[in-house]
Amino acid sequence: xxxxxxxxxxxxxxxxxxxxxxxxxxxxxxxxxxxxxxxxxxxxxxxxxxxxxxxxxxxxxxxxxxxxxxxxxxxxxxxxxxxxxxxxxxxxxxxxxxxxxxxxxxxxxxxxxxxxxxxxxxxxxxxxxxxxxxxxxxxxxxxxxxxxxxxxxxxxxxxxxxxxxxxxxxxxxxxxxxxxxxxxxxxxxxxxxxxxxxxxxxxxxxxxxxxxxxxxxxxxxxxxxxxxxxxxxxxxxxxxxxxxxxxxxxxxxxxxxxxxxxxxxxxxxxxxxxxxxxxxxxxxxxxxxxxxxxxxxxxxxxxxxxxxxxxxxxxxxxxxxxxxxxxxxxxxxxxxxxxxxxxxxxxxxxxxxxxxx
Amino acid sequence: xxxxxxxxxxxxxxxxxxxxxxxxxxxxxxxxxxxxxxxxxxxxxxxxxxxxxxxxxxxxxxxxxxxxxxxxxxxxxxxxxxxxxxxxxxxxxxxxxxxxxxxxxxxxxxxxxxxxxxxxxxxxxxxxxxxxxxxxxxxxxxxxxxxxxxxxxxxxxxxxxxxxxxxxxxxxxxxxxxxxxxxxxxxxxxxxxxxxxxxxxxxxxxxxxxxxxxxxxxxxxxxxxxxxxxxxxxxxxxxxxxxxxxxxxxxxxxxxxxxxxxxxxxxxxxxxxxxxxxxxxxxxxxxxxxxxxxxxxxxxxxxxxxxxxxxxxxxxxxxxxxxxxxxxxxxxxxxxxxxxxxxxxxxxxxxxxxxxx
DNA sequence: CAACAGCGAAAAATCGATTTATCGATTACA
DNA sequence: TGTAATCGATAAATCGATTTTTCGCTGTTG
Numbered sequence: 001x002x003x004x005x006x007x008x009x010x011x012x013x014x015x016x017x018x019x020x021x022x023x024x025x026x027x028x029x030x031x032x033x034x035x036x037x038x039x040x041x042x043x044x045x046x047x048x049x050x051x052x053x054x055x056x057x058x059x060x061x062x063x064x065x066x067x068x069x070x071x072x073x074x075x076x077x078x079x080x081x082x083x084x085x086x087x088x089x090x091x092x093x094x095x096x097x098x099x100x101x102x103x104x105x106x107x108x109x110x111x112x113x114x115x116x117x118x119x120x121x122x123x124x125x126x127x128x129x130x131x132x133x134x135x136x137x138x139x140x141x142x143x144x145x146x147x148x149x150x151x152x153x154x155x156x157x158x159x160x161x162x163x164x165x166x167x168x169x170x171x172x173x174x175x176x177x178x179x180x181x182x183x184x185x186x187x188x189x190x191x192x193x194x195x196x197x198x199x200x201x202x203x204x205x206x207x208x209x210x211x212x213x214x215x216x217x218x219x220x221x222x223x224x225x226x227x228x229x230x231x232x233x234x235x236x237x238x239x240x241x242x243x244x245x246x247x248x249x250x251x252x253x254x255x256x257x258x259x260x261x262x263x264x265x266x267x268x269x270x271x272x273x274x275x276x277x278x279x280x281x282x283x284x285x286x287x288x289x290x291x292x293x294x295x296x297x298x299x300x301x302x303x304x305x306x307x308x309x310x311x312x313x314x315x316x317x318x319x320x321x322x323x324x325x326x327x328x329x330x331x332x333x334x335x336x337x338x339x340x341x342x343x344x345x346x347x348x349x350x351x352x353x354x355x356x357x
Numbered sequence: 358x359x360x361x362x363x364x365x366x367x368x369x370x371x372x373x374x375x376x377x378x379x380x381x382x383x384x385x386x387x388x389x390x391x392x393x394x395x396x397x398x399x400x401x402x403x404x405x406x407x408x409x410x411x412x413x414x415x416x417x418x419x420x421x422x423x424x425x426x427x428x429x430x431x432x433x434x435x436x437x438x439x440x441x442x443x444x445x446x447x448x449x450x451x452x453x454x455x456x457x458x459x460x461x462x463x464x465x466x467x468x469x470x471x472x473x474x475x476x477x478x479x480x481x482x483x484x485x486x487x488x489x490x491x492x493x494x495x496x497x498x499x500x501x502x503x504x505x506x507x508x509x510x511x512x513x514x515x516x517x518x519x520x521x522x523x524x525x526x527x528x529x530x531x532x533x534x535x536x537x538x539x540x541x542x543x544x545x546x547x548x549x550x551x552x553x554x555x556x557x558x559x560x561x562x563x564x565x566x567x568x569x570x571x572x573x574x575x576x577x578x579x580x581x582x583x584x585x586x587x588x589x590x591x592x593x594x595x596x597x598x599x600x601x602x603x604x605x606x607x608x609x610x611x612x613x614x615x616x617x618x619x620x621x622x623x624x625x626x627x628x629x630x631x632x633x634x635x636x637x638x639x640x641x642x643x644x645x646x647x648x649x650x651x652x653x654x655x656x657x658x659x660x661x662x663x664x665x666x667x668x669x670x671x672x673x674x675x676x677x678x679x680x681x682x683x684x685x686x687x688x689x690x691x692x693x694x695x696x697x698x699x700x701x702x703x704x705x706x707x708x709x710x711x712x713x714x
Numbered sequence: 715c716a717a718c719a720g721c722g723a724a725a726a727a728t729c730g731a732t733t734t735a736t737c738g739a740t741t742a743c744a
Numbered sequence: 745t746g747t748a749a750t751c752g753a754t755a756a757a758t759c760g761a762t763t764t765t766t767c768g769c770t771g772t773t774g
Contacts, residue, residue: 009423010481012730023754028732038752055479059416059425060730063759066366068416078441078448088435088462095461100480103460104452105445122412123457124367267650275652290647293624295632369760380724385762393722417760420729 072120089309159329171207252345277343296340446666516686528564530691609702634700653697
């Protein structure tokens with residue numbers, strides 16, 4: 001008996017108008033803060049709004065404008081801490097500006113990425129924050145350009161000739177990792193990467209290689225790149241270590257260029273009974289909460305999620321408001337956390353190849 | 358010079374109509390699949406749609422209906438694998454039905470939860486999937502009821518008198534954990550929980566306690582509940598173990614009722630130099646990818662994310678379509694993965710209290 | 715042959731706001 | 745005093761669809 005109000009229609013601007021004894025246009029103006037309204041009428045409108053519990057319908061409100069107050073966000077996935085935090089940040093920033101964020105996951109598929117983008121275009125979103133599956137030259141960016149959409153690219157990009165980009169400074173972070181590993185005395189390092197994500201991962205690899213070879217010309221760098229998914233990488237790594245172990249020339253450290261690679265490497269170490277950092281050192285690009293809790297804590301490159309998100313939104317809204325000029329390419333500095341998984345090679349004798357299982 | 362088409366307005370239904378030489382109403386009918394249109398005209402409409410690349414504006418399309426084809430999703434956070442997967446699943450399911458999912462994070466705040474809900478009400482969403490911060494009796498659910506909103510509650514709920522609920526069967530899973538630990542010979546177990554999330558966590562605790570005591574009446578169960586956040590828990594755990602260690606009566610196993618508790622427990626073990634399962638066994642509620650990669654792999658209760666998501670959407674859409682009847686309360690079975698962090702107590706002598714740091 | 719039923723499509727109303735054009739009343743100025 | 749400018753507010757157009765109503769035409773029937 002207490003829900004008599006539950007089913008009834010929500011009040012519209014006309015209901016407020018008639019309650020206040022003015023026209024709908026006047027109500028709209030009061031709510032928009034236009035000052036050419038007689039104070040007395042303004043007060044009556046405000047009272048009616050209060051009385052009826054009126055709230056503007058954002059959908060109807062957005063009808064008339066070409067760009068609606070909606071921001072689209074497209075991420076390759078939602079399951080990881082990185083993109084989870086990213087969406088969370090973006091949502092907050094959009095909300096602060098009175099915008100609604102619609103987030104969708106491309107599930108690492110470029111085809112889906114484009115479909116989602118088309119749907120966001122249908123919604124006439126004011127702008128899009130796109131974390132491309134591969135890099136800035138994907139079909140989605142082309143679609144955005146062809147349709148005159150406003151957007152900013154983040155994460156797996158370096159620079160684009162049509163859109164602003166914001167990403168972590170992968171090269172600089174990798175250089176710092178190189179300095180640290182060289183400093184510990186490592187001269188044979190395996191780098192694990194995912195080939196598909198071209199731009200960024202290449203920067204991570206080159207940043208590492210350049211600095212490592214500069215500091216230690218005798219450095220030996222092996223690279224295991226996995227083109228497509230993670231599962232093949234597991235096999236690649238297994239084979240890689242099996243071969244080296246026989247020849248007794250396996251690396252003393254592993255630098256993984258992406259989170260799942262770190263997991264796979266760790267898993268392979270465990271299978272072989274190797275412990276960090278005694279048997280091998282490990283550094284991973286991308287931090288995760290669990291890394292400081294494992295035995296040992298895993299050293300990691302921390303991406304500045306908050307900075308990337310806020311700069312992306314900043315530049316996006318400037319474009320939405322019509323700012324011109326050539327596209328910008330921001331690189332945000334990462335932090336490198338050298339945890340216990342990194343030590344000097346051979347500081348403790350290898351625990352011996354603990355076979356499989 | 359290739360972007361001449363970029364800036365021009367998108368075609369509306371009237372553009373299609375004039376191109377096809379029919380009225381807008383006819384276009385609408387053809388697109389809606391109404392059969393009372395002359396085949397010839399239908400074809401001309403379809404041709405015009407193709408030619409102009411016309412796509413329905415979902416915002417304008419939704420204007421007329423009371424319930425818009427939008428589903429709201431409110432999660433306590435986006436950063437964890439669980440809620441990340443959940444959002445991903447929900448988004449896919451909504452899309453399948455031609456709905457758009459708008460997701461927002463309440464950031465573990467009931468006040469924010471209600472604000473978001475009010476904003477979703479402003480959007481006239483057709484339905485809401487709400488994972489409440491605390492439980493089904495929060496202010497958000499009250500708001501939904503008072504405003505006649507359609508919704509389904511998930512995760513931290515057991516049953517509600519106004520809304521359908523879908524959640525993991527915490528009690529059954531805890532019972533299974535109890536059986537396993539008792540089976541391994543544990544007779545002194547610490548349960549770590551978060552008090553605030555009343556309903557579910559209580560079910561997890563009771564499910565565990567009942568079964569454990571039933572199977573082993575001499576079982577000793579300690580409980581460390583943390584009311585608010587995670588950080589205090591760290592201190593509580595430290596004090597707990599310090600006290601027991603002195604008296605030499607510390608538990609042989611820990612069962613954490615939520616993910617962050619597992620992390621904190623693990624971290625505390627590490628601080629003390631304890632290893633699982635030799636020094637202490639560990640099982641956590643909620644699985645994570647990293648748990649099968651650590652040394653040792655952490656035993657965990659896996660929540661059926663996919664099932665919860667699809668059942669939640671299923672029941673939500675039934676309500677949206679007007680189905681009546683009393684609210685339902687579904688419990689989806691969990692899977693318990695007993696990994697290496699669980700063993701028999703005292704199977705290997707304790708490695709001695711490795712002090713702090 | 716007038717009245718009627720049926721069909722297909724156009725015209726008009728609607729959703730809930732914003733924005734532009736219009737209007738009446740008052741004030742200012744020549 | 746007559747015309748113009750100003751002010752505040754209302755009516756009407758608009759956004760892009762859907763849905764209801766109306767309408768014209770054809771064919772049937774009494």
